[in-house]
Amino acid sequence: MAAIMLVLVGAVVTLAVLFSSAAIFKGQTKNQFTNVMSSNVSYAINEVDRLESSTNSMTQQKLGVIRQYVYTMETVNNMSVQLYGESGRFAPAEAFTALYSDISSYETLSQGAKSSTLDVRTMLQEHLRSLQGYIEGKLE
Numbered sequence: 001m002a003a004i005m006l007v008l009v010g011a012v013v014t015l016a017v018l019f020s021s022a023a024i025f026k027g028q029t030k031n032q033f034t035n036v037m038s039s040n041v042s043y044a045i046n047e048v049d050r051l052e053s054s055t056n057s058m059t060q061q062k063l064g065v066i067r068q069y070v071y072t073m074e075t076v077n078n079m080s081v082q083l084y085g086e087s088g089r090f091a092p093a094e095a096f097t098a099l100y101s102d103i104s105s106y107e108t109l110s111q112g113a114k115s116s117t118l119d120v121r122t123m124l125q126e127h128l129r130s131l132q133g134y135i136e137g138k139l140e
Contacts, residue, residue, distance in 0.1 A: 026083075026084075029083065030080070030084070030088070033076050033079070033080045033088075033090070034090075034135065036072070036073075036076050037073055037076055037077070037090050037135045038132075038135055038136070040069045040070075040072050040073045040076075041069070041073060041128060041131055041132045041135055042132070043069050044066050044069035044070060044073075044128050045125065045128045045129065045132065047062055047065055047066045047069070048066060048121060048124050048125050048128060049125070050062065051063075051106075051117075051121055059106075059110045060107065060110070060111075063103055063106060063107055063110075066103060066124075067100070067103050070096060070099045070100065070103070073090075073091075073096070073131070074096040076090070077089060077090045077091060077096070090134055090135050091131050091134035091135065092134075095127065095130065095131050095134065098127050099124070099127050099128065099131070102120060102123050102124040102127055103124065105120045105123075106120045106121065106124060
């Protein structure tokens, strides 16, 4: 009887260690996702702030970099949802759709070089700042 109790106590301790390890891993992963999202949205905002309202030769390259940041955030957002369910979502899918649309509009306007890109740039900045609000938990 003592041997059975010893085995049961050992099993309970082992399970407790495994569950606590899983909880620690889950917390660390969520923190890493949050850090990646925060960094990428900050980098994207900085790139948009550096875009000039007039077009130049670097505009397409800068938009490509911004698109990469948005793609990274969308990927991390999707991974977080896969791991944690809806509670892991940093931002709604519509936020990323709006950002891609803004980038495409900016590209189209800058290629034509016939109209100001200021309005689209402002919209892109606003959408990125909204995404930043989602990431920081200020928006739901």
